Amino acid sequence: MDSSAWFSLRLSLQVAFLATAMIVLVGVALAYLLAMQNFRGKELLDMFLTLPLVLPPTVTGYFLVIILGRRGSLGRPLYELTGWSVMFTWQAAVIASFVVALPLMIKTARAALESVDQNLINASYTLGHSKGETALRVILPLAKRGIIAGAVLSFARAMGEFGATLMLAGNIPGRTDTMPIAIYSMASSGEWSRSGAMVIFFTAVSGTFLYVANLYSRRTI
Amino acid sequence: MGISFSAQKKLSGFTLDASWEIGNELAVIFGYSGAGKSMTLQMIAGLLAPDEGKIVLGETDLFDSGQNVNVRPQKRSIGYVFQDLALFPHMTVGENIRYGGHGIDKYEQVQRCSELLGMFRIASLEGRLPSQISGGQKQRVALARALIRRPGALLLDEPFSALDMPVRFEMRTILKEVQRSFNIPVVLITHDADEALDIADRMIIYAEGRVMQAGSAEEIFAAPSCEGVLSLSRFIGKSGRHMPYLSRELCGSPT
Numbered sequence: 001m002d003s004s005a006w007f008s009l010r011l012s013l014q015v016a017f018l019a020t021a022m023i024v025l026v027g028v029a030l031a032y033l034l035a036m037q038n039f040r041g042k043e044l045l046d047m048f049l050t051l052p053l054v055l056p057p058t059v060t061g062y063f064l065v066i067i068l069g070r071r072g073s074l075g076r077p078l079y080e081l082t083g084w085s086v087m088f089t090w091q092a093a094v095i096a097s098f099v100v101a102l103p104l105m106i107k108t109a110r111a112a113l114e115s116v117d118q119n120l121i122n123a124s125y126t127l128g129h130s131k132g133e134t135a136l137r138v139i140l141p142l143a144k145r146g147i148i149a150g151a152v153l154s155f156a157r158a159m160g161e162f163g164a165t166l167m168l169a170g171n172i173p174g175r176t177d178t179m180p181i182a183i184y185s186m187a188s189s190g191e192w193s194r195s196g197a198m199v200i201f202f203t204a205v206s207g208t209f210l211y212v213a214n215l216y217s218r219r220t221i
Numbered sequence: 222m223g224i225s226f227s228a229q230k231k232l233s234g235f236t237l238d239a240s241w242e243i244g245n246e247l248a249v250i251f252g253y254s255g256a257g258k259s260m261t262l263q264m265i266a267g268l269l270a271p272d273e274g275k276i277v278l279g280e281t282d283l284f285d286s287g288q289n290v291n292v293r294p295q296k297r298s299i300g301y302v303f304q305d306l307a308l309f310p311h312m313t314v315g316e317n318i319r320y321g322g323h324g325i326d327k328y329e330q331v332q333r334c335s336e337l338l339g340m341f342r343i344a345s346l347e348g349r350l351p352s353q354i355s356g357g358q359k360q361r362v363a364l365a366r367a368l369i370r371r372p373g374a375l376l377l378d379e380p381f382s383a384l385d386m387p388v389r390f391e392m393r394t395i396l397k398e399v400q401r402s403f404n405i406p407v408v409l410i411t412h413d414a415d416e417a418l419d420i421a422d423r424m425i426i427y428a429e430g431r432v433m434q435a436g437s438a439e440e441i442f443a444a445p446s447c448e449g450v451l452s453l454s455r456f457i458g459k460s461g462r463h464m465p466y467l468s469r470e471l472c473g474s475p476t
Contacts, residue, residue, distance in 0.1 A: 122266075123303060125293075125294040127323055
């Protein structure tokens, strides 16, 4: 692999790690809210958050551009305030990966949290522990494997993100060309042998991640 | 001390409407599945709110619909042993017991935990996970965990039903000892008439969400309130025989 390929690999890992860190924080909190609280519009919120799982990534990317673009509902005030737009930056790739991979964490973690025995939660309450303490010491530890599986799946999905990233971050060599985008560029300009190494690397990494995710989601305490 | 319970709750297809009082004694709520026994314990523990009623532990109002009082389960000072025991599978025996010592300083927690481990003869199991101990041992751990805070009352939701007979007898003895040494109201749910008769200072007979009769076993069987309760006495000590189903029809108007 040449230096541009190494750049793409480093960028992909950087984007995937950052997106996964955000997904763990935000995804577990949202999954907890969906699993443990009852409120109006709960399933609607779940649908909205899970939508990127079934939408074509280009459609998700389209929405992101509408929201975060220089004339977008969030992008415009940000640009006017700071003179900076997230469009066509590596940070845009993080946001695209975050949005597209978040549903994997929410689905997996919600299922794990909902499978925690209600009696264990009630037992913790009768033993004097608040909802917060019960979440930290009983619910989350018992849903740990599902959360880890969700994080691993999200990381693999974030690494492989292409469509939404292309829409929001573009394909700027040496700046926003993550591995999937670099593979697309090379293949579309006929450089099959250069992209081959990356394809093999990618397949191996993603396969390993899926294997690990399966191991975690199947094992129970 | 003691517990005074009075509650009404309507659910689809079932209505609980029950009142009773006990002192610092071992009371047994006896009745068949669906009589409202577990619901009663959940209400005392604060896990379920009645539509109307008043629940008092000692001098403390735990629930009072008239005064809009509903103390959170965390603040009720009640030890609860669940039917499936609800031991935390990711904590060792010692951690499970000490987890029950919320609000007690660490040193005291450790002291009390080792006292309880000794009292229930499970000291050697302190480092084991619940999945690595027997059914009878799990019962003792659940009891120890419920008692470490020195609660004002102990509630047990039919925890002995899955045990073999010899272990069951042993647990009954332990429970009587616990009631005597802690001197608190203990409420045990059972659908085993022999068990009820064996350990109850006071029996509260439930059927279809109502209290059919309450009192000592002698009082109840000396003057059964209805045909259903009377027929119960004929079947005591004859485990395995089909006992009559206690229904409101069979019992006429409840006491």
